[in-house]
Amino acid sequence: LHRVLRHPSLLPHVFGGKGVGSQGDGCAQLLCRSKADQEKVCVIVENELQMDALPLNLGTDTPKLKVAVIPCAGSSGVLLYPATKCIKAPLLPILDVDGYMKPAVVKIVEEACTVVEEVILIVKPEHLEDFSNVFHRELHRHEFDNLPPGHKEYGARLLELGKKVRLVCQELPQRGISEALISVSREVGAQPLLLLLGDHVYHSNTGKSCAAQLVEHWQGCKPKPIVGLRPTPLTV
Incomplete structure (x- = not known):
């Protein structure tokens, strides 16, 4: 010895x-x-010593990334006014590359679900029903029957996606992302999280989602935080 x-x-x-x-x-x-x-x-x-070696790791691994948080309560969408006077910015429809017209927040959740197991949407109490309708409400039978076959299939996928979505109401004043994160501090605890903005649409021009690229880089530098940015040329 x-x-x-x-x-x-x-x-x-x-x-x-x-x-x-x-x-x-x-x-x-x-x-x-x-x-x-x-x-x-x-x-x-x-x-050198001609002995057996048994490697053992104790408490060295950073917790696995399991949850994404998407603040939607403070998404005012001022540049989309007056459309946002009646529809929250995350709920505005966009035509996605898969050919389906969907609320923007659905594309963001789909992005998050490429790398996490659960997505927490932070919403205002008065908008809770609107977001719940998107992810958790089944269509009435006559509504569903009127859908084209492809849309019926996507509707089923959307409900399956909704099983990963949890809605949390933000009671605090909407004064920024920090208040939004405080609203879910009990649900998230000390585990790492992926933060995606509820009024930003993310799309990758590669075969790997933006979220997956971000997490891949984070894996190499954790437990340090990392932020993903897209260079935007200045315009006059």
């Missing part, structure tokens, strides 16, 4: 170590400096 704990090749890769047992049946526990150091330690132990 002392030979292992003092082996010069191991020292640069560990913070320290501890021997357990001393009658020939013990083991040495080494606290490695990083994942890469752990891999090197295993190679040294097996090749």
Whole structure:
């Protein structure tokens, strides 16, 4: 055990170590400096010391990204006025690349669901029913029967998508994203989250969604936060 704990090749890769047992049946526990150091330690132990190495990770993984939050309560859509006088900006219809006319928020939720298991929409209490109708209300039979076959299929997919959507009312004044996030602090807790704006439509010109690209980069630098931006040329 002392030979292992003092082996010069191991020292640069560990913070320290501890021997357990001393009658020939013990083991040495080494606290490695990083994942890469752990891999090197295993190679040294097996090749130089001719011993078995058992890697063990305890509490080192950042929680998996499972939830996306989309604030819709403060989406005033001033540039879309007067349409937004009667329809919230996230509920305005857009023609998506799949050929379906859908509320903008549906495309945003579809974007989020490429990388998360649950989507939380933050809405005003007076708009709760409108958003619920989009994701959770089934059409009446006669309405459904009048749909073309492709739209019937998409309607079923939309209800399935709605199973991942949870609506949370924002009682606080709509003074920015910070108040919106406070509204869901109990639901989200300390876990990482994906934040998408409810009045911004995201579309990738590659085979990978914008959300997937963002999360992929986050995986390489977590637990640090990361933000995705699109350069926009200045216009006069």
